[in-house]
Amino acid sequence: MVNKPLLGCIADDFTGGTDLASTLVASGMRTLQVIGVPREPVPADIDAIVIALKTRTQPAGEAVADSLAALDWLKAAGCRQFFFKYCSTFDSTPEGNIGPVADALLAALECRFALACPAFPANQRTLYQGYLFVGELLLSESGMRHHPLTPMTDANLVRVLQRQTARSVGLVPWHTVSRGAPAIRAAFDQLEQAGHGYAIVDALDDGHLRAIGEAAAGHRLITGGSGVALGLAENFRRAGLLGDNRQAGALPGLEGPSAVLSGSCSLATNAQVEHWQRHRPSFQLDPLRLAEGRDLVAEALAWAAPLVAREPVLIYGSARPEQVRAAQEQLGAARAGELVEQALSRIAVGLRELGVSKLVVAGGETSGAVVKALEVRALRIGTLIDPGVPWTRTLGDRPLLLALKSGNFGSVDFFEKALGRVE
Numbered sequence: 001m002v003n004k005p006l007l008g009c010i011a012d013d014f015t016g017g018t019d020l021a022s023t024l025v026a027s028g029m030r031t032l033q034v035i036g037v038p039r040e041p042v043p044a045d046i047d048a049i050v051i052a053l054k055t056r057t058q059p060a061g062e063a064v065a066d067s068l069a070a071l072d073w074l075k076a077a078g079c080r081q082f083f084f085k086y087c088s089t090f091d092s093t094p095e096g097n098i099g100p101v102a103d104a105l106l107a108a109l110e111c112r113f114a115l116a117c118p119a120f121p122a123n124q125r126t127l128y129q130g131y132l133f134v135g136e137l138l139l140s141e142s143g144m145r146h147h148p149l150t151p152m153t154d155a156n157l158v159r160v161l162q163r164q165t166a167r168s169v170g171l172v173p174w175h176t177v178s179r180g181a182p183a184i185r186a187a188f189d190q191l192e193q194a195g196h197g198y199a200i201v202d203a204l205d206d207g208h209l210r211a212i213g214e215a216a217a218g219h220r221l222i223t224g225g226s227g228v229a230l231g232l233a234e235n236f237r238r239a240g241l242l243g244d245n246r247q248a249g250a251l252p253g254l255e256g257p258s259a260v261l262s263g264s265c266s267l268a269t270n271a272q273v274e275h276w277q278r279h280r281p282s283f284q285l286d287p288l289r290l291a292e293g294r295d296l297v298a299e300a301l302a303w304a305a306p307l308v309a310r311e312p313v314l315i316y317g318s319a320r321p322e323q324v325r326a327a328q329e330q331l332g333a334a335r336a337g338e339l340v341e342q343a344l345s346r347i348a349v350g351l352r353e354l355g356v357s358k359l360v361v362a363g364g365e366t367s368g369a370v371v372k373a374l375e376v377r378a379l380r381i382g383t384l385i386d387p388g389v390p391w392t393r394t395l396g397d398r399p400l401l402l403a404l405k406s407g408n409f410g411s412v413d414f415f416e417k418a419l420g421r422v423e
């Protein structure tokens with residue numbers, strides 16, 4: 001086996017990183033997730049590296065610069081293929097950042113074409129005729145239309161991506177995808193020859209995603225959700241580059257109390273918060289009160305201190321769309337979001353001082369902020385709690401078990417289920 005990693009991945013947020021890493025682990029690739037471009041040497045004998053960035057909602061120029069720095073590192077590490085991971089709900093604004101980052105990666109790799117497929121059927125994201133569905137709803141009719149930072153109001157991804165790039169965007173529709181890898185490969189070639197820079201690719205089930213992955217074996221850059229990574233390990237195996245070393249994914253446990261921090265305002269997370277509140281203690285952070293200068297961080301920690309030794313606690317900013325709107329009207333979306341992220345980050349640090357060693361964090365931006373505040377540099381990936389969300393264990397001193405949950409993922413009892421697996 002080679003010592004250089006085969007696949008180099010750049011994730012635009014941290015929950016997205018663990019989602020992708022868990023897919024690669026399950027398909028037999030030894031995968032390390034690092035937070036930002038690594039500053040120290042990474043362990044040898046890694047098949048895939050996921051560099052998790054926080055570029056989804058940065059200004060586009062900064063997102064491009066950070067992604068190119070990650071690409072440079074991955075190229076220098078010897079990776080053969082590169083993966084730009086974005087959200088299965090294509091979270092972005094009209095300015096980006098999916099288009100600008102993908103454009104920059106293509107240019108840096110001297111390529112003219114990449115596929116774009118966020119489908120994740122296990123989490124009910126499917127693509128049909130270029131339209132993204134969340135369950136039975138179009139993306140634009142799903143809870144994503146109310147996202148605090150990246151509201152998605154158009155389900156046609158050819159249109160959405162076209163607004164973000166000067167390269168032309170084509171479509172590989174379902175009837176081609178269902179004919180398997182050779183037909184998909186031929187469609188990619190035709191689109192590239194016709195001058196298209198991207199192909200949105202339909203996918204309704206994991207079989208489609210595996211076929212798309214197989215068709216992309218020769219692509220230098222793949223862009224998409226974690227679903228389209230399902231078939232990539234098999235390409236490396238076919239080429240004799242990867243063994244069949246399926247990882248158990250079991251992580252050594254940790255003693256100590258646990259807690260949940262939630263900054264996601266998605267439908268799924270709001271339901272999980274309500275479920276928790278039926279039987280367990282919780283503390284709410286209101287961005288309007290944070291903006292008035294009230295020290296809710298100290299209040300939350302003072303509230304949690306006597307409790308955590310006995311039972312897990314939830315501290316949350318999560319709110320319904322009307323409350324989020326009220327806060328955003330007064331503070332602006334970015335400031336409201338930042339206030340909650342900063343408060344939850346400081347609370348995470350405070351909880352660790354209280355001995356908490358197991359943390360569930362809900363929300364991609366929120367996870368990014370928390371993981372940065374905890375100065376986590378790398379994560380080992382463990383077993384799945386629900387599709388797209390594994391337990392992870394931080395590397396380095398003072399290890400923590402972290403479950404970074406995408407806002408939209410997980411069953412209604414996710415928080416209890418996650419903690420039940422490590423207690």
Ligand SMILES: Nc1ncnc2c1ncn2[C@@H]1O[C@H](COP(=O)(O)OP(=O)(O)O)[C@@H](O)[C@H]1O
Nearest residue numbers: 148264317319336337340341363364365366407
């Ligand atoms: N009550 C609130 N009002 C306004 N914004 C909020 C509130 N609670 C949380 N937020 C912000 O909403 C954003 C949610 O994004 P994120 O953490 O990525 O969740 P998701 O995974 O659901 O996208 C964060 O920036 C968070 O700080």
Ligand SMILES: O=C(O)[C@@H](O)C(=O)COP(=O)(O)O
Nearest residue numbers: 015016019087088364406407
């Ligand atoms: O692809 C996905 O849906 C997730 O992996 C993801 O990117 C999560 O983002 P958030 O919803 O912001 O947590």
